[in-house]
Amino acid sequence: APRQSNLMTIWKHRPTAYYLLLSLCLVPAVLIALLISKYGVDMIDWDQWEVASFFIKYSQGRLTAADLFSQQAEYRQFFPNLIFVVLGYLTQWNIKVEMFASFFVICLIALTLYRLASLSFSEKRWTNALLMLLTILILFAPAQFESLLLGEQIIYFIPAACITTCLCVGYSQLSSNTKLIICFLLSIFSTFSSANGIICWLVIPPVLFHSGWKNWRVAVWLLGLLSSATVYFYSFQKPSYTPDAWAVLHNPLQGLFFFCALLGAPLMASNKLILISTALGAVLLALFLLSFFYVWKFSDDQQFKSRAIGWLMLGSYSFLTAIMVTVGRLGAGKYQALASRYISFSLYLLIALVYLIPLITDQALKRGKRPTLKVLKPLLASAVILLIVIHLFNSAAAIRQTAWMKIRRLEQKACLLFINVAPNQCINDGFREFATVSSRVNAINELGFLRPKLIRSNNIKEIADTNSMLDSSSGRFENLGETSDRFIASGWAGLPGNIEPADAVLLTYQKDNADPIIFAYVQMKIAQPSFQRLLVPHPDVDWRWQTSISIDGVGVALPISVSAWAFDATTGKAYKLGGTYVIEGNGKTPQLVAVGAR
Structure with a gap:
């Protein structure tokens, strides 16, 4: 035991060991950056359709400060809207850049928390390092994956960044007036960033005025709070859907x-x-x-x-x-x-x-409460271990949900890309009013802010990738059966490489030697996988699709051949699945005439 104690003492006094412990704080941050890179989808989401209108108005020379200040849901997010517009024009509105902007804000929060921790435990750097590691684990928790993978959710991080920065300013050696000005401005920034941003005005005073509550400074602060609240709630209307x-x-x-x-x-x-x-x-x-x-x-x-x-x-x-x-x-x-x-x-x-x-x-x-401390220290150590174990399990579950969120969002993106060619029920499931979405997505597409561009034709050759045909291990059109006046088509579909499922399946018909024409859009609707299936999927079981179709509206005489194509929403390309069926009509069962994808 004495030898172990001596070794621990020597290890603690080595600067290299201390900085090695601090460097472990980078691991959770790197993990989040990797999750954003891997599972983030460059796609316009619910609340971002309001942001889309800013780009449209700006291109027409009609964007005003009032537009940026207008109420969105329960928010007056003037400053985030400004960030979205600037980043959008610099990056052609790459939504993943907004996700990394959120990541940058979290990193800023981490730095301010490190500064606060250094002030709290200035004489105990090892305690500070260990507590900082716990803090980083919590701060960069994968459990907040929705905030991380939706670009507009930077609004959820800005108030916390303003508050932690104000706390650092409050503890700094700056003059009282300088502290007041900085925190006053940050509180305004917080208020007009998120619905809870006004809390900044409430939690900062005990630190900002801890050394003395001078009447005029307190009056200025209260004036800022009341003015911000008045402006925020002016003409405020509670959304009917909340x-x-x-x-x-x-x-x-x-x-x-x-x-x-x-x-x-x-x-x-x-x-x-x-x-x-x-x-x-x-x-x-x-x-x-x-x-x-x-x-x-x-x-x-x-x-x-x-x-x-x-x-x-x-x-x-x-x-x-x-x-x-x-x-x-x-x-x-x-x-x-x-x-x-x-x-x-x-x-x-x-x-x-x-x-x-x-x-x-x-x-x-x-x-001098040492007896209490003897009992408390083992309890604290046990609590820390329990905290880490629970956090790891919660994070593992969150990573599984993160992967599924990517699948769902890619399915929605595929649906959006076909809004002009094959509008489907998925538009109603995943987006706001059809007319609004249709108008804005076409305008954004013309501005070059949509990647890939909207599908403009139902001719499959315009999006078919003939250089990367799918083999039988990546998907099949397995069955086409007739029931009364409709047909049931089913199979399974992955993308080249068989790493990810198809984002949608397209059914085409072909008459004689004419080009294949898209006549049905099929949602994948993949269920959330278990953690084991996430790591090692079974494509022919997990990536299945099925739909009911009618050929009455096709507008061509029978017989026709029907094929299925896997669609990739990231590239905008379609890949033919193995299996082609001929529908002859007259009550005859559809016949499989081609097994391969070619």
């Missing part, structure tokens, strides 16, 4: 359940385990409230209070946001509390506790 905000008053116990589940979601986001999420959230809530009470009521150490207040305010950001989400989304059902995008709001309470608990433990040690 849940009833009064539901929490009618069902307070359900509201408390929802609130705790939301706080526990960073550790457990499975709908099947929502009771565990709620229990974990209740524990985190209790720990946070006890920490708050201890710092404000039982400590007379001003240095300790100064260190702890910043973390209390960071946790308060999640606490207050969780209240807003509970009021605004309880009516959508209890599982809404586990939505991936809200984890980007609630994880900061967990990060705050990562620092508050060691700070309070150190304070107890200084006050």
